[in-house]
Amino acid sequence: MIPSPAEHLLDLYRVMARIRAFENAAEETSRGGVAVFGAATDTIALVRGPLHLSTGQEAVAAGVCANLARSDYLTSTHRGHGHTLAKGADTTAMMCELFGRASGSNHGKGGSMHIADFSVGMLGANGVVAAGIPIAVGAAHSAKIRGSSDVVACFFGDGAINRGPFLEGLNWAKIFALPVLFVCEDNRYSATTATDAMTAGAGAAARAQSMDIPAETVDGNDVLAVDAAARELLARIRAGGGPQFLHALTYRVKGHVSVDPAAYRAQSEVDGALEADPLKLAATRLQALGVAVARVAEIDAQAHAEIEAALAAARAAPWPQTEAAYTDVQDVGAGQWQ
């Protein structure tokens, strides 16, 4: 049964609200967790180290992943909580991982930057810009060789299009006609530098088109636009149309990492972006579709409660035993650590 437009948008909104709640909680618990941008560390931060938030970019993750099956694959970036959650990962396991606990999705070995959940096809966030692109291409190549109908969604940022693996990976996907959706989640910043000034030519979509990969550019804060474009592009991929490219224009509301005040950009720019907030936009749409404000508020409350429970579980979860430092390294040579 096809859900009504309102129900469909509510589903998308729910995913965005959960991501927003997750990111807000992660941000809050990361204060004092990393010494960078003049911030000092303290000993009480629960989420330690660099934390890259996708606050304000939720519509890209929600809109694309709404069109993926559980068995489809996804590769992500250092800013990958939203993709992971939207692909179906459990938020308690995710929060435990950010807290570095044994019950985390990676048993505390990866943290925010390497979060992964293979049980839902999420093949890993990645600490290296553009590094997920060849891996995504390989997963798609593997699906083709194995005769599987799985497709791959490959998320990367606007900074990644200036790295070599972007060119190599797109070319590879095209010549082998692989089932991969490239998603350039364009938040306008390459770490702390505006990407525009670092990028020649007409940008991400034009680069894909130069290799005959069909590309769509959408408002990445409009979850319905992302959803519709992803649905169409993924349908083409599933029909054997080869790789497709989605360029989603959004904005990184937070700094490069959670403690980065991002003072290198004008407040008016940030204010404008906050006006175009994807959740605010979707909520306004829902009201226009006749959905009661209370229904939206209820979803927000449920998301908040889910993440509060995840936080409580993470606070109480055990640390990895030190012996775990020696497991899952390699089989041949295990025990020979010197």
Added chain:
Amino acid sequence: MAMINYAQTACRALAEAMRADASVIALGEDVGRGGIFGQYLGLQQEFGAARVIDTPISEATIMGAAVGMALTGLRPVVEMRVADFALCAIDEIVNQAAKNRYMFGGQGRVPLVARLPIGIWSASAAQHSQSLEAWFAHIPGLVVVAPATPADNYELLAAAIACDDPVIYMEHKELWSLAGELPPQRTAVLGQARVARPGSDLTLVTWSKQLHTALEAAAQAAQHGISVEVIDLRTIWPWDRDTVLASAARTGRMLVAHEAVQAAGFGAEIAASVAEALGIPVRRVGAPRVPVGYARTLEDVARVSAERLLHELERFVERGAQP
């Protein structure tokens, strides 16, 4: 028994693995034509272009795609052409293949074999001649193998393909035509060295093409009354401490020789380990820390010759047990 060369034995090992297991595939530049050294000859004809995959000159994506393949159920054998070119794929090897299993908490495995031919390939100069095994031995998560004989290139490649860890498999570019016989059955195990020549006065540890120089030097040393035990390490990581230490404890002296640059070479690790464990005199012999030059006179400076090895062996033994 028929003679078969180092390239052909590798080809046979891969063909047998591909026949036995549909998840084994090969990818890299020019593999469809048999590879530039003939180590893939006939494989694309037998297994098709979908399993013996000719790729663009995109080293980062050849290796990165292999990681994605390995994480999703395939067992890729990756051709890097020469080890020097694998430096274009160093992120994919070091940050991805080696670390994915650990950093994802064991959720994924990366059972790939990356073939990175090492060594001086005469007159190929500085960017086609490096022996970089120590780089990869330094990285947790990787197995590093360097076969010296046709039989080992058959047995160890088969073992590497069967291994669930990422394996850096380093053939030597001047051994492809070396002929030998295949043993009646496979016995080589990753991580196990082989005593290539028994002896009693000194233990000489080596690997890859340097083994043959070492055996030559040991034969000459025998004529001068010096009995040298030569150990072919075969696997650089994990290296076979038991075999090396047992031999060195018996002979009382250990010399390690390799084609790689001596400074920070893997020989330093072995020498230090033997000295720590046994307190006996140890020595290293490797290339000077210069790039490999084109002209023969320059190239020869970077080679560790049998004459030089013999000289080092004699000097070492004459010094007695003085450290």
